[in-house]
Amino acid sequence: MKNVTKVQATSPMLSGILCAAVWLAIGAAVLSLLLRFGSMDEASLPLYSLIVHGAAALAGGFVSGKRSGQRGWYYGGILGLAYGILILLTGFLAANAGIGVRTLTMLAVAAAAGALGGMFGVNARRS
Known part of the structure; x- marks a missing residue:
């Protein structure tokens, strides 16, 4: 097994989008389980889904900023916008x-969370 090649996403945007998709899938699964087996009602679902989208964009922005090594807010913000548009x-x-209004709010939250995550990601790389 020494000759197995390692697949790695070298693009900061691609790796950030993949990370955001993983966090979105985990968040959607948790929300589904809470909705089915917990005491959560469907009326509170839009707020929790906005939180899940913000967390996914934050994680994707972090990875994107860490991969880029520079201008983390830029890469994270663009990633948040791309994530929101997707x-x-x-x-x-x-x-x-x-x-x-809800969709534009989600887009703004995703862009802001992605930019914040990108700022954290750039600073995490240097330590």
Whole structure:
């Protein structure tokens, strides 16, 4: 097994999007379990889904900033915008969801969380 090649995403944006997708999947699974087996009702689901999207963009921005090594807020912010647009596009194509105040709020939260994560990621690399 010494000759097995290691696959590594070298692009900061690609690795950040992949990390954000993993965190989104984990958050969606936890929300589904809480909705099914917990005492959470469906009325509070939009707030918790916004928190999950923010956490996913934060983690993706962190990875993107750490990979880039410079301008973490820039790479994280762009990653947050790309993540938000991908989520909006998926929602539009899968559920015919339109653009409203909630979707624009999610886009703004994802961009801000991604930029913050990128700032943390750049500073984590130097230590």
